[in-house]
């Protein structure tokens with residue numbers, strides 16, 4: 001896992017789970033050698049209610065993911081993380097956003 005410069009991660013169990021499942025999903029769908037990049041955690045500017053400010057959300061880079069694997073990767077990550085989490089492909093922002101659902105605690 002690579003981290004974009006200045007990314008701040010809250011190392012709670014939620015973020016650790018997202019990081020390890022995202023890595024697993026990338027290995028399953030892309031290549032074992034593919035190194036995903038986390039582009040945002042606690043840092044950055046997000047909507048007011050965003051889970052980023054509560055250590056519940058992480059973003060991952062989309063740009064090196066081959067186009068035809070973008071949706072399969074999203075679905076794989078969603079399957080691995082289960083219903084307590086939400087995986088979004090935010091093409092306009094060039095990243096995947098993953099959050100733990102508010103009602104899952």
Ligand SMILES: [Zn+2]
Nearest residue numbers: 057058059097
């Ligand atoms: Zn996000």
